[in-house]
């Protein structure tokens with residue numbers, strides 16, 4: 147079988163005496179959207195922070211396409227093609243969509259020694275990207291981020307990750323505080339990221355949003371991954387909720403072995 151894009155093996159993370167991750171095993175395949183679910187304190191954010199280089203792991207290994215990597219910082223993770231989009235995705239509200247897409251990585255116009263940003267190149271790329279994620283209608287790339295809705299801002303952050311060729315885009319609660327139409331927009335941006343060859347990890351407390359967009363669901367409990375191959379097409383929301391909160395570890399093992407949670 148092909149190596150997954152990302153494999154995290156026996157990951158442990160302790161914060162003093164708190165064991166946030168306990169031998170967690172997790173993987174993401176190429177072109178796959180994985181939904182990461184779990185109750186408060188289950189360890190989702192810690193797992194993602196370890197993968198995005200934001201916190202160091204205590205022990206365990208991370209592989210990208212089968213090659214072991216060490217992620218010492220968020221820039222390390224970005225250099226390895228892992229981009230994390232938080233709710234407030236570090237966009238600068240006063241700057242245009244185009245400038246935000248290139249923040250810190252602006253193209254320079256020739257002659258290079260004059261060090262002038264290539265505004266036209268940025269606008270052209272921005273126009274294409276906005277079309278790809280489906281928000282090009284009547285929104286010019288020169289529009290300041292401050293005048294976009296929450297959903298459109300998420301789209302810009304996703305477009306940025308797509309343009310800079312992130313293999314894995316991690317979305318931490320991207321639909322929080324969004325209305326129904328905006329949520330549908332964000333879900334479709336996530337699908338377009340997958341369709342153009344990217345993988346995504348999608349974390350959301352709203353399990354219905356997860357069901358609408360992911361290819362596979364992974365559930366964490368008390369620092370461990372307790373189910374990692376739940377198919378949203380053949381499993382119900384109620385069954386997944388039971389795995390998140392209700393079932394004993396043995397019940398989950400039996401249910402996952404049967405391919406379906408028992409009733």
Ligand SMILES: Nc1ncnc2c1ncn2[C@@H]1O[C@H](COP(=O)(O)OP(=O)(O)OP(=O)(O)O)[C@@H](O)[C@H]1O
Pocket residue numbers: 161164165166184185186187188189190191192193
């Ligand atoms: N910086 C920290 N210092 C100490 N303990 C922490 C820290 N961050 C997380 N923890 C603890 O680690 C455990 C896992 O927390 P984590 O935030 O990863 O869970 P989560 O599944 O993301 O929860 P939520 O859905 O509430 O965000 C919890 O017991 C939490 O209190």
